[in-house]
Amino acid sequence: MFLSPATLTLLALALLVAVLLAILAAVGASLLARMDGASLPAALLRAGVAFGGTLTLLTALLALVAGVQPSQPERVVLTWQQDGSLAAAPVGETATAVLVATGFVQDKQTGIYRLSGDDTTTQARAVRETGRQLDAHGIDTALQHPSGRIAPAARAAELMSPRAWTWVAQSSRSLQDSA
Incomplete structure (x- = not known):
């Protein structure tokens, strides 16, 4: 998919914001863990989990928003x-x-x-x-494919082209001749 320079710039900025928010979530989680009496390794573990979870959520949301675009010239x-x-x-x-x-x-x-x-x-x-x-x-x-379905009551004759019916007729004649 071709992306314009403006679109790429917006996506890069949005990704940068996502990383910064994930860092803030990690810092907040580690500070809260330390205030709760957790050891430094435990606080760093909680910070890593918060960072990873936040970044995953924000990039998934970004991919969803960036991927849903109406008809476009590209x-x-x-x-x-x-x-x-x-x-x-x-x-x-x-x-x-x-x-x-x-x-x-x-x-x-x-x-x-x-x-x-x-x-x-x-x-x-x-x-x-x-x-x-x-x-x-x-x-x-x-x-x-079209979003609508063909009605279940539609007959095979309505679904097949005249060319297909000609082929069916010729095939059945050749089967009868060989029998």
């Missing part, structure tokens, strides 16, 4: 649709140009770009080329 998400097509909502002009160049067509009503799934070989080539071109521009590509 990432294009391709989502499989129930009809076999792929949909993408690019954020930047570069990503849009790459999608159009590799065969995606914009839906005028929604602004979403779609790649037909009628010919899966052509679709696979287009997706591979899309990923290669986006990567050359420093843009990540993610592929995901």
Whole structure:
């Protein structure tokens, strides 16, 4: 993932703050342990535990916050649709140009770009080329399934393409001929 210099600077500052807070927690834990009558080794042990626990918690929180980012110019998400097509909502002009160049067509009503799934070989080539071109521009590509589920009552005929049914019919004929 490509990070801008400003983002890297903010992450470095946040990590520095996390380390300083962990040091403060360690100092506080050791002082409280000494005030409670603990020996120096026991107080240092409590300080180490406090430092490690605080730093682990803060870096995990930092990773969570830094990782949750909405759509951004550095990432294009391709989502499989129930009809076999792929949909993408690019954020930047570069990503849009790459999608159009590799065969995606914009839906005028929604602004979403779609790649037909009628010919899966052509679709696979287009997706591979899309990923290669986006990567050359420093843009990540993610592929995901739709969030909704196909209704359980959906029949196999509705789920299979006409091409798949042709293959099934030819296979069953060849099995009947061989028997």
